[in-house]
Amino acid sequence: MKIVLETQRLYLREFTLADAQLLVDLNSNPEVVKYLHEPDTTLAVAQQVLEQIILPQYALYNHGRWAIHIKGTDEFIGWCGLKYVKERNEIDLGYRLFQHHWGKGYATEAAKATIAYGFDALHMQRIMAMAHIENTASQNVILKCGLQYLHEAIVDNCPVKVYELFNKA
Numbered sequence: 001m002k003i004v005l006e007t008q009r010l011y012l013r014e015f016t017l018a019d020a021q022l023l024v025d026l027n028s029n030p031e032v033v034k035y036l037h038e039p040d041t042t043l044a045v046a047q048q049v050l051e052q053i054i055l056p057q058y059a060l061y062n063h064g065r066w067a068i069h070i071k072g073t074d075e076f077i078g079w080c081g082l083k084y085v086k087e088r089n090e091i092d093l094g095y096r097l098f099q100h101h102w103g104k105g106y107a108t109e110a111a112k113a114t115i116a117y118g119f120d121a122l123h124m125q126r127i128m129a130m131a132h133i134e135n136t137a138s139q140n141v142i143l144k145c146g147l148q149y150l151h152e153a154i155v156d157n158c159p160v161k162v163y164e165l166f167n168k169a
């Protein structure tokens with residue numbers, strides 16, 4: 001297991017091909033995918049996402065979406081991470097948790113550590129984030145991480161709010 005970073009309560013590790021079922025379970029709750037407009041996550045789709053999107057990002061850019069676990073119990077609670085978006089030449093912050101773990105500050109804790117890792121260890125200059133205009137929980141996480149609101153946009157046919165944060169080092 002490759003652990004990338006740790007926080008007070010959590011550790012984030014690289015996904016492997018063996019994690020497809022975890023992604024299926026996570027995405028099986030309609031509330032979790034409410035604002036995301038993704039195709040249904042079957043096991044085959046999850047395997048494809050791991051093989052073609054998540055794992056190549058680790059090899060190509062040394063970052064990606066990472067599995068989040070609770071220290072002590074090792075429970076998988078979702079993911080958080082950075083993703084290079086080629087079309088926009090941007091680094092995107094993202095996260096997704098099982099609903100029974102919302103409201104405990106885990107997303108903010110993981111996202112803050114992820115941003116610090118991107119700036120301090122990977123020397124990124126700028127990190128972006130987007131959230132559906134009605135996704136208040138996600139917008140709150142983004143703002144609590146210190147990103148600045150830029151503007152609204154339509155991305156993949158969805159109305160989103162766009163945010164950015166610059167590396168001050």
Ligand SMILES: CC(C)(COP(=O)(O)OP(=O)(O)OC[C@H]1O[C@@H](n2cnc3c(N)ncnc32)[C@H](O)[C@@H]1OP(=O)(O)O)[C@@H](O)C(=O)NCCC(=O)NCCS
Pocket residue numbers: 031032033035095096097098101102103104105106107108109130131132135136137138140141
């Ligand atoms: C976005 C998500 C990760 C946030 O998880 P979380 O556990 O609620 O996050 P945190 O506890 O760290 O912080 C969320 C903040 O938003 C607030 N919040 C949560 N739900 C809210 C809602 N429906 N309306 C307003 N505020 C809300 C919380 O109170 C908290 O703020 P506070 O610390 O000031 O009280 C979670 O809702 C999720 O997984 N959603 C589905 C996937 C998703 O939308 N991902 C983001 C895509 S852009």
